[in-house]
Amino acid sequence: MADTYAPEQACLEARKRLELRGISVKQFAEENGIHVSTVYAVLNGQKKCLRGEAHRAAVALGIKLGADQ
Template sequence: MSSRKAVVSGSSGRHADPHAAKEALYAKGVTLKEFAEKNGFKYRTVSEVVRGVNKGLYGEGHKVAVALRIK
């Protein structure tokens, strides 16, 4: 049986989870609102992806997850 592990930030540039992506943004001094405006996303969608409400499986949520390097 194979088990899937989340990729740790740094090994391939991806974040292990949405919370790690949020922390990485804040470490750079970028707020969620600034990230949303800079990348052309709605703040609400970015917030939902980071909080795990929007899983980022398709649509704008997926684009946000890709931009945040979650997917």
């Protein structure tokens, strides 16, 4: 079975983008209406990001493409 978790490099790049914008993970989560623990789990590669809030977080972080992209 293929590994469906976000690649580690994509997660590191997403963290770097947050850092460059000067916002915390908590602030990002609040701005996007996503639970902060979900954002941390996505950034740490602990969620598959296939559906629901984890998928929305991955799209908002730029880790995955959304349906409109």
